[in-house]
Amino acid sequence: MKIESAKQKQASDWRLGIAEKIFNSLMSNAAILMIILLSGIFITLLYSSIPSIKQSGLGFIYGRVWDPVTNQFGGLSFLVGTIITTFLALIISFPFSISLGLILGEYFKKGIVSEIFKNIIELMAGVPSVIYGFGALYFLVPAIRHIETHLGVPAYGVGILTASIVLAIMIVPYWASVAREVINLAPNDLKEASYALGATRFELIRYIILPFTRSGILAGMMLALGRALGETMAVTMVIGNNNVLPKGIFDPSNTMASVIANEFTEATSDLYLSALIEIALLLFVVSLIFNLLGRQIIKRMASR
């Protein structure tokens, strides 16, 4: 009798051990999968762009001609288009992001105003890219066309400026929420000290909070930049999709993401496909760098 129950116990112990092992291995495999996924993505992109790297070399970056028919793949116009649109977008969204960050992080931490703006930011982040693009086609493009006819430049309506404005609207929620976080991080003793010296809120912001949060706001900019670089749909819809080096901010152009979206399914030759994948590789690496930098800065601030 006793022996039997001991045996039973042994059996159930054994079963338990198996269950434990299975659970542990599932858990660690799920975590390891993340690492495999990331390295797999990088290796796949690198491997698939080898033909294009071999063919064009560095010319891929400074070449001006993008002609799939003659197998000439120079991506300079997309690089320039991406850089201009992104930076214009950052400049436009800067005042909005900082204002929202200050409103939520300093002036109205609680209460109805804060709830309203919080919801606005959440909604802005929740609206899909394609709907922003649609809205821009409907409202912004005619408005820009109107301005262009007044200025006497060719009135395309679509172009770098239009894309930048849409992008700016789309990155505001990300930048603003990072700004809010870092503004919240400003040390209370400094704030209290400045109030004790009779500072107004405006002076507190100007002399304490802004200097303290400068690097954090920069980090927010980098995270927003990483997002803006990869933003595809809205930009594709309003940038005009023109593979020529842009001469001004009203010109139609193309960004790295939008050229992939436009041409990937039409890429007939392997080399063409490989060239587009090389653009994706560049996009991946650049957005990775900005993301890591931004996160690093925020982590350093938070640990201080």
Add this chain to the structure above:
Amino acid sequence: MAKNKLNSRIFKDRIFVSILLLIGCICALPLVLILFFIVKQGINSISLQFLTHLPKPVGEKGGGVLNAIVGSLMLISMAAVISIPIGILGGIYLSEKKGTKIANLARSSAEILQGIPSIVIGIIAYLWIVKPMGHFSALSGGIALGFMMLPVILRTTEETLNLIPNSIKEASLALGVPYYKTILRIILPCGISGIMSGIIISLARVAGETAPLLFTAFGNPYLNTNINRPVQSLPLIIFNYATSPYDDWKQQAWGASFVLLSFILIISVVAKFVTRRWRVQF
């Protein structure tokens, strides 16, 4: 004199706040405009027929977006099936094995994965699934969306579980409950609200994603429920209709935007409700 100076400083402060609030309101303007027009135009084009019929060719009145609605639901559920179990398991690992090399590496990987442009994810799904299979398919689209949900679920699970005090786990282990049962029956239920809201938020995000579907799910004018065939989805149909030159189609695009946006809003509200109802409280 001193009083004057003080007054002017206070005045400056007031002006500054008003400017901030003004800029904040300007910022909300495009959002309000878009939402207003989607509701206004969307209501016009939405009807029972719109929700239960397939698209008609250009020029013919009527037609709906049933194929896109079905396709979107298929893609989202596939993404959820792939990403939820892996994401939660990985999240448990990260919070349980804090500080180990693998955990740190996996956490950074997830952070980076979260920042990868969605179009790059689309290319990866194309290279890994569409190319070997030889055709576009709903499956590849679902996997692409799953890749986007995975890091979000993993991070929110980890963050939620980190909030749960160790004493609960210790109490359970001290009572002789096996480790895996402690995690599954004690710790996970404690953090269910955070995990659920992470899942719902990531669902809302991928529901509107278009870029990864361009070369995976591809789009399909007919109703399809086979995961090996291309499917239409709401964001794709909005993109196609919005960039088309036909007024009929643009009107349809407003309707589709209305459906998509209401879906996203409803699940976001559900997420909020879930967090409020079952908040982690200790």
